[in-house]
Amino acid sequence: MGDSQYVIFRKLNDKFEDIFISEEILHEFNMPFQIGLNGDPPEKAQFISHTVYSGDLIVLATDGLWDNLDILSIKNITEKLLKEHKEQWLSKLAIRLAKTARKHSENKYASKIL
Numbered sequence: 001m002g003d004s005q006y007v008i009f010r011k012l013n014d015k016f017e018d019i020f021i022s023e024e025i026l027h028e029f030n031m032p033f034q035i036g037l038n039g040d041p042p043e044k045a046q047f048i049s050h051t052v053y054s055g056d057l058i059v060l061a062t063d064g065l066w067d068n069l070d071i072l073s074i075k076n077i078t079e080k081l082l083k084e085h086k087e088q089w090l091s092k093l094a095i096r097l098a099k100t101a102r103k104h105s106e107n108k109y110a111s112k113i114l
Contacts, residue, residue: 003032003063007071009078010056016075020050032063065097068104 003024009016025033025046033040052058059065059074069077077096081089 003066004061005066006058006060007074008050008052008056008058009075010053016057016078018071018075021071022046022048059097061097064105065101068101069097073100 003026005022005024007018007022008020010019011017025044027033033044035042035045057078074097077100078093081093081096085092
């Protein structure tokens with residue numbers, strides 16, 4: 001809802017490919033739909049179903065991630081971590097994405113909207 005998004009990645013030939021990218025639901029630029037008191041009704045939410053397979057990766061996040069990392073960066077971080085850490089790479093991925101997004105958000109010279 002609103003500025004939350006998700007991407008479904010599928011591993012093809014040892015590389016993760018984005019096979020679906022959700023869209024932000026906005027009233028207009030930088031004004032996302034919001035559910036809650038004085039917000040948008042739940043009926044405005046999108047309902048989408050997907051067929052996913054073993055090994056697929058779903059990255060679900062808010063604008064804290066998406067405003068600071070693009071999909072190519074997320075793919076690169078994912079592939080690097082998977083090569084470095086065969087075990088517990090998913091928890092390491094969550095931490096690495098959060099830390100990298102935070103680092104990028106603190107760069108006063110970087111654009112906050114990709």
